[in-house]
Amino acid sequence: MLSAGEELSGGDLYQGLRHLVSSRLALDLSRRSARSIAEVFSAQAEHHRCRSLADYQRLLELEKEDGPAWARLIDQLTIAETYFFRDTGQMELLRNELFPRLLRESEGRPLRVWSAGCSTGEEPYSLAILLDGLPSRQPAQLAGTDINLAVLQAARKGFYRERSLRSTPPPIRQNYFIQHKNTWELLPRIRDRVSFWPENLAGASLNPRTGLDLIVCRNVLIYFERSLIAAVLERFMHSLRPGGFLLTGHGELQGLANLPLDLCSFENSIVYQRPRRVLPALAIPTPPKPAAHRPVPPDLAGLVAQCLLQADYARGQAACQKAARERPLEVMPRLLEARLARAQGRWSEARDLLSKALYLDPDHGPSLLEMALVHAHEGDLRKARKLRQAGLECWPGGRQDLPEVVAELDCRLGKSDG
Numbered sequence: 001m002l003s004a005g006e007e008l009s010g011g012d013l014y015q016g017l018r019h020l021v022s023s024r025l026a027l028d029l030s031r032r033s034a035r036s037i038a039e040v041f042s043a044q045a046e047h048h049r050c051r052s053l054a055d056y057q058r059l060l061e062l063e064k065e066d067g068p069a070w071a072r073l074i075d076q077l078t079i080a081e082t083y084f085f086r087d088t089g090q091m092e093l094l095r096n097e098l099f100p101r102l103l104r105e106s107e108g109r110p111l112r113v114w115s116a117g118c119s120t121g122e123e124p125y126s127l128a129i130l131l132d133g134l135p136s137r138q139p140a141q142l143a144g145t146d147i148n149l150a151v152l153q154a155a156r157k158g159f160y161r162e163r164s165l166r167s168t169p170p171p172i173r174q175n176y177f178i179q180h181k182n183t184w185e186l187l188p189r190i191r192d193r194v195s196f197w198p199e200n201l202a203g204a205s206l207n208p209r210t211g212l213d214l215i216v217c218r219n220v221l222i223y224f225e226r227s228l229i230a231a232v233l234e235r236f237m238h239s240l241r242p243g244g245f246l247l248t249g250h251g252e253l254q255g256l257a258n259l260p261l262d263l264c265s266f267e268n269s270i271v272y273q274r275p276r277r278v279l280p281a282l283a284i285p286t287p288p289k290p291a292a293h294r295p296v297p298p299d300l301a302g303l304v305a306q307c308l309l310q311a312d313y314a315r316g317q318a319a320c321q322k323a324a325r326e327r328p329l330e331v332m333p334r335l336l337e338a339r340l341a342r343a344q345g346r347w348s349e350a351r352d353l354l355s356k357a358l359y360l361d362p363d364h365g366p367s368l369l370e371m372a373l374v375h376a377h378e379g380d381l382r383k384a385r386k387l388r389q390a391g392l393e394c395w396p397g398g399r400q401d402l403p404e405v406v407a408e409l410d411c412r413l414g415k416s417d418g
């Protein structure tokens, strides 16, 4: 029925699907051949019994990125290649330099490590094994995230083929794995040290993470557009504690200007470090907007203000959601949608949206103030006061420009100002 060649020869549908994928997932498909992507789309359309590629595109458009059709497509489009102790030099660097230093600095609190784009788990489990082999008995919290649900399922099981252990030294095989007929089972005590979560590094629904000691994100960013890499790096910067490290694959960030992280050169690898000094606000580069084909939306804030006045919430919400899809790393669409949710008394929805906004920019004054109001509504006045204070410190304008939310907040907190 569908043949990649036939349906795609016109190019429009094919381009439409590619744009849809890059705007929802921000995956850079430019390194794969047009033919192979066409075949993936075609096979998926057939699997879902769509009569045409246009039908398949509609199916994807109607579904959220965590739905089953997207999950299948992501599984086909992402490259999951990984193995234990990948890159011996970097593993030695972690064992001999980075982990001992981070453990010293974390002074008795659990070490916090994130493997972003962890595939089937070999990378975060290697980190868990390295930590287990160090003399320190300090606890560690290890998280592995990936956009592909199928690889995460495999990661949680902890069974591996010989191929995954091709760089694993014999003593580690002996001490950390149980050999079955065709597979190697990771010891449950190591398996249980890593928690796995689905997450699109370029998406909006991210778990806010801060205060991390180490982020390992290797062989993931190579598939991203440059503008997106800059935005992801800024997010990593906010997730790390000052002095925390980011380890990428070799050369993955080569040629990128204005990195928000310092560069540390070790014998086996370059590592990036969140500066310990407080960064002046302007020193953080604003990432260029991804994908030029996306339309620049009209003044969203103005539109939402109008919708609030006219109680036309659905129109405002649709505009915010569209803007969030097109510019997944921007805070304002989330904040504005949260205001619309609050106006309708949908407080928990407002809270979720603000969590996303604050994940993208933990110092976003207007979102901090709005979140303070949510906490005040929920009766957590202590948290509300703290957020109010933080929000005012990060407020970009003068006192005379403070938003109405502050007056409402102060009313709930029973104070006038200051």
Ligand SMILES: C[S@@+](CC[C@H](N)C(=O)[O-])C[C@H]1O[C@@H](n2cnc3c(N)ncnc32)[C@H](O)[C@@H]1O
Pocket (backbone or CB within 6 Å): 025, 026, 027, 078, 079, 080, 081, 082, 083, 086, 116, 117, 118, 119, 120, 123, 145, 146, 147, 148, 151, 199, 200, 201, 202, 217, 218, 219, 220, 223
């Ligand atoms: C080549 S594997 C790398 C695995 C591991 N980091 C390593 O170096 O061995 C790349 C992984 O990145 C994941 N990935 C690709 N795009 C992603 C995104 N936007 N968000 C999260 N994970 C993503 C893929 O699903 C895949 O599992």
